[in-house]
Amino acid sequence: MDQTIASMEEREPIKPEELTPRTKALLKMFAERHLEIERDMIETYNKLAETADHSVINELAKQLTENEKQHHAKFAEMIKNI
Numbered sequence: 001m002d003q004t005i006a007s008m009e010e011r012e013p014i015k016p017e018e019l020t021p022r023t024k025a026l027l028k029m030f031a032e033r034h035l036e037i038e039r040d041m042i043e044t045y046n047k048l049a050e051t052a053d054h055s056v057i058n059e060l061a062k063q064l065t066e067n068e069k070q071h072h073a074k075f076a077e078m079i080k081n082i
Helices: 003-009 021-051 055-081
Strands: none
Touching: 021 055
C-alpha cells in the first residue's frame, strides 16, 4: 500500500470543529460537486452494464457501479458531518 495512504488511514478523524468556516465551505463545495460526478458515473456504468455484449465488460461495469455507489455514500456522509 502507498505510504501516503497508509499514513492517512492511521490518523485520527478530522473533527468539524477543528476546521475554519472557509475550509468547511470549500470541503462542502468539493464534496457536493463530487456527488454530481459520482451520480453521472453511476448512470454511465449502469448503461454500460445493461448494453455490454461481453460478460467481462458487463461484470466490470457492475463492479464499477457498486464502487461509485460506495464513494457516493461516503461523500454524502462527509457533507452531512461538515
